[in-house]
Amino acid sequence: MPEMNISKKLSRWSLEDAREVGHVLVIRCGLCNITRRFLPGDILKLRKNTTLNRLKFVCQKCDKGTYIDVNVYYPSAGDIGKLPIRRLAGIRDVRMPIWRDETL
Numbered sequence: 827m828p829e830m831n832i833s834k835k836l837s838r839w840s841l842e843d844a845r846e847v848g849h850v851l852v853i854r855c856g857l858c859n860i861t862r863r864f865l866p867g868d869i870l871k872l873r874k875n876t877t878l879n880r881l882k883f884v885c886q887k888c889d890k891g892t893y894i895d896v897n898v899y900y901p902s903a904g905d906i907g908k909l910p911i912r913r914l915a916g917i918r919d920v921r922m923p924i925w926r927d928e929t930l
């Protein structure tokens with residue numbers, strides 16, 4: 827169902843499904859009114875496959891996830907070379923110390 831647009835269907839549509847048909851993920855923050863598009867294959871490099879309604883995005887401007895709206899878009903031939911996409915440029919591994927309290 828490449829032309830799928832109804833958010834209810836996102837609960838039955840996974841990242842893998844979207845990648846296979848060539849869907850683009852459209853992530854919009856209603857607070858900042860910013861829309862960014864991602865390739866499902868890039869998201870799959872960061873996390874395991876899941877249905878689209880379970881994706882948790884945080885707006886990179888306001889740092890909130892509350893106003894995020896997830897949708898899919900099926901690009902047309904006219905989008906090639908024109909549609910802005912945010913691609914995964916790299917993954918930074920951050921070393922985080924983990925502390926525990928003990929006795930001497």
Ligand SMILES: [Zn+2]
Binds near residue numbers: 856857859885888890
């Ligand atoms: Zn925002």
